[in-house]
Amino acid sequence: KLFELGEENIKDVADAFVMQKDALSEEVQRLIEVHYNWVSVFWKPSKDAYIGLGQMYVEDPRFSVNYDKHAPGCAEFMAKAMQIYAQENLTN
Numbered sequence: 001k002l003f004e005l006g007e008e009n010i011k012d013v014a015d016a017f018v019m020q021k022d023a024l025s026e027e028v029q030r031l032i033e034v035h036y037n038w039v040s041v042f043w044k045p046s047k048d049a050y051i052g053l054g055q056m057y058v059e060d061p062r063f064s065v066n067y068d069k070h071a072p073g074c075a076e077f078m079a080k081a082m083q084i085y086a087q088e089n090l091t092n
Contacts, residue, residue, distance in 0.1 A: 032081045050085070
């Protein structure tokens with residue numbers, strides 16, 4: 001069930017990306033908050049760690065495929081939105 005929730009969140013982020021929502025938008029940032037809370041079940045990342053996780057989603061094909069299969073470029077969008085979220089809401 002937990003992994004299904006994570007996959008649902010990825011699909012929601014991909015839908016926002018396809019609809020050309022801004023990574024800064026309230027809607028996208030709410031989705032990223034859901035993602036952060038989902039990740040925090042396993043590990044509670046600091047600001048820098050969460051930004052780094054987003055970069056890993058882009059740079060490591062084992063992760064980027066999970067985002068880009070929904071919409072090419074979604075991993076980069078996710079990383080950008082995660083960086084915004086982290087800078088606005090997290091500390092180191």
